[in-house]
Amino acid sequence: MDFKIIVDSCCDLTKDLRERFNISTAPLSIDVGDKHFIDDENLDREGLLDSMRNSSDAPKTASPGPGPFLDLYQKYENSFVVTLSKELSASYQNAVLAKELVKEEAADKFVKVFNSFSASAGETMIAYKLGELIEAGLNRDEIVEKTEKYVEDMQTLFVLDSLDNLIKAGRMGKLKGKIASFFNIKPVLGATPEGTITLVDKARGSKRAIRKLVEKIGERG
CATH class of the missing domain: 3.40.50.10440 (Dihydroxyacetone kinase; domain 1)
Known part of the structure; x- marks a missing residue:
């Protein structure tokens, strides 16, 4: 079969x-400003990332x-x-x-x-x-x-390297986001049993965030 x-x-x-x-x-599909991208084998990844960096709006996916x-x-x-x-x-x-x-x-x-x-x-x-x-x-x-x-x-954990899209999407206040970015705060996020995303921990700098991630993985077995 x-x-x-x-x-x-x-x-x-x-x-x-x-x-x-x-x-x-x-x-x-992904919309960034007035640009439309289809996430297939022909996706212009550099063009998408460049558009995301330069847009004041968060990307919208469908x-x-x-x-x-x-x-x-x-x-x-x-x-x-x-x-x-x-x-x-x-x-x-x-x-x-x-x-x-x-x-x-x-x-x-x-x-x-x-x-x-x-x-x-x-x-x-x-x-x-x-x-x-x-x-x-x-x-x-x-x-x-x-x-x-x-x-x-299965349990999913990950580190978010940039807060830009959270701020653009209004899921994090601009002032709070700027302060977190200034101090290089990296959130450790995870999937809940219901399938939503939640904050698990946070750390200053990518290396410390990765260590936190490893610790959380160890705690969860």
């Missing part, structure tokens, strides 16, 4: 992982609609899908809607959508786990069971 792994483009895949597990992507997911589901008989946390994006809901649409066309198609309760690297770890289970030759039900347990046990 052939299996297909599908992710949204928030999943931080390397070229090697994408090729090893033959992963397909439904792209998000999840893939049901269409890109549906296009992919139609190509494969068995699809495992990993999306951004449904608390952070409509990507999960759109992937599920596309599943309902493709089942109306072909009831025998199998689609399992996993809510990552995370983003970026968290999605990557789930996609990697799926790839390993498929390579190990497990059947469909075993893959679903083991992946659901993996998602349940």
Whole structure:
């Protein structure tokens, strides 16, 4: 039985992982000021980063609609899908809607959508786990069971290097943000069990923040 792994483009895949597990992507879109970017293989990354640095507004992202997911589901008989946390994006809901649409066309198609309760690297770890289970030759039900347990046990922590976009988006006051930036304060953030992002700790400077991150990982086992 052939299996297909599908992710949204928030999943931080390397070229090697994408090729090893033959992963397909439904792209998000990003608006910065009056510029529009599609987060696919043709994304102008330098142009995007330059626009973000020079814009006074925070970038606005839009999840893939049901269409890109549906296009992919139609190509494969068995699809495992990993999306951004449904608390952070409509990507999960759109992937599920596309599943309902493709089942109306072909009831025998199998689609399992996993809510990552995370983003970026968290999605990557789930996609990697799926790839390993498929390579190990497990059947469909075993893959679903083991992946659901993996998602349940997974914890995501990260250090935010720049506060600029939090300030631009109004999620941090300008004065507070300027003070934190002046003193080089780096927040350590993490995903909650519900799939939202919360402040775990903070430190002055990237090296200390990384040490805090390692400490938190150790505490959580």
